[in-house]
Amino acid sequence: MNTLFPIFVKAENLHTLIVGGGYVGLEKLTALLGNSPEARITLVAPEIRDEIQKLAQQHPKLQLIQEPYHPIYLSDKDLVIVGTNNRTVNHQIQADCKSQRILVNVADTPDLCDFYLSSVVKKGDLKIAISTNGKSPTFAKRFREVLEEILPDSLQETLDNLTAIRTKLKGDFVQKMEKLNEITKVLR
Numbered sequence: 001m002n003t004l005f006p007i008f009v010k011a012e013n014l015h016t017l018i019v020g021g022g023y024v025g026l027e028k029l030t031a032l033l034g035n036s037p038e039a040r041i042t043l044v045a046p047e048i049r050d051e052i053q054k055l056a057q058q059h060p061k062l063q064l065i066q067e068p069y070h071p072i073y074l075s076d077k078d079l080v081i082v083g084t085n086n087r088t089v090n091h092q093i094q095a096d097c098k099s100q101r102i103l104v105n106v107a108d109t110p111d112l113c114d115f116y117l118s119s120v121v122k123k124g125d126l127k128i129a130i131s132t133n134g135k136s137p138t139f140a141k142r143f144r145e146v147l148e149e150i151l152p153d154s155l156q157e158t159l160d161n162l163t164a165i166r167t168k169l170k171g172d173f174v175q176k177m178e179k180l181n182e183i184t185k186v187l188r
């Protein structure tokens with residue numbers, strides 16, 4: 001049974017720490033900024049890839065600290081994503097996060113994760129997050145590609161029209177809900 005509970009987080013309301021500035025750090029950073037360009041992120045690592053340095057020039061809310069991890073960097077953080085090439089360090093950071101009740105993801109290490117990153121389909125305002133319960137990230141990626149291909153760009157127009165109708169509808173909550181359910185029957 002897949003017991004993961006999906007939520008959509010307003011990352012710009014949070015302060016996220018990424019530990020590790022290699023390929024994994026870059027991948028997680030790109031995923032975060034790709035969805036939430038205004039997210040407040042601090043990335044700490046002794047070595048930081050050039051691509052990450054370039055991203056920091058484009059995103060003023062991304063701060064880079066070229067130092068090894070220290071628990072002091074957990075202060076004021078809401079979420080932590082760990083991806084160093086040192087397993088002992090990764091374990092230590094996970095333990096530090098747990099003791100402070102900060103949600104933590106240790107990349108590619110399901111047992112140490114409070115949450116997983118998902119594969120994300122975007123069509124305008126529509127966003128679909130895919131998880132395979134950790135069974136096959138590659139399947140999640142491929143399924144994203146399938147959905148990206150088959151979902152029409154006109155979906156945004158549908159959403160915009162429904163928003164316009166939604167704001168114009170009069171009546172109480174139940175009447176509005178019934179009307180919106182009626183209008184959207186054609187989508188089934």
Ligand SMILES: C[C@@]1(CC(=O)O)C2=NC(=C\c3[nH]c(c(CCC(=O)O)c3CC(=O)O)Cc3[nH]c(c(CC(=O)O)c3CCC(=O)O)/C=C3\N/C(=C\2)[C@@H](CCC(=O)O)[C@]3(C)CC(=O)O)/[C@H]1CCC(=O)O
Binds near residue numbers: 130135
């Ligand atoms: C969705 C995505 C989001 C992201 O990371 O941004 C994501 N992995 C992606 C790709 C990917 N990751 C890996 C490969 C290589 C092929 C393969 O192994 O399959 C590829 C494919 C590729 O890159 O082509 C390696 C890998 N990943 C994990 C393990 C450990 C294990 O399974 O035990 C290993 C083996 C490491 C090793 O061998 O040492 C574990 C996790 N990876 C997750 C997420 C979480 C579960 C998500 C779910 O429920 O499906 C979870 C549990 C934790 C986490 O990391 O959050 C992103 C696709 C984004 C996209 O393109 O749409």
Ligand SMILES: NC(=O)c1ccc[n+]([C@@H]2O[C@H](COP(=O)([O-])OP(=O)(O)OC[C@H]3O[C@@H](n4cnc5c(N)ncnc54)[C@H](O)[C@@H]3O)[C@@H](O)[C@H]2O)c1
Binds near residue numbers: 020
């Ligand atoms: N790259 C991948 O696709 C991939 C896939 C599966 C597993 N992994 C594993 O994930 C880990 C990270 O991979 P990578 O490719 O990003 O490695 P990498 O060598 O490119 O980067 C490692 C990063 O960790 C940082 N680091 C090391 N010690 C640190 C410390 N004490 N505090 C803060 N940062 C520290 C380094 O400075 C560097 O920025 C490796 O163990 C690798 O085996 C990577």
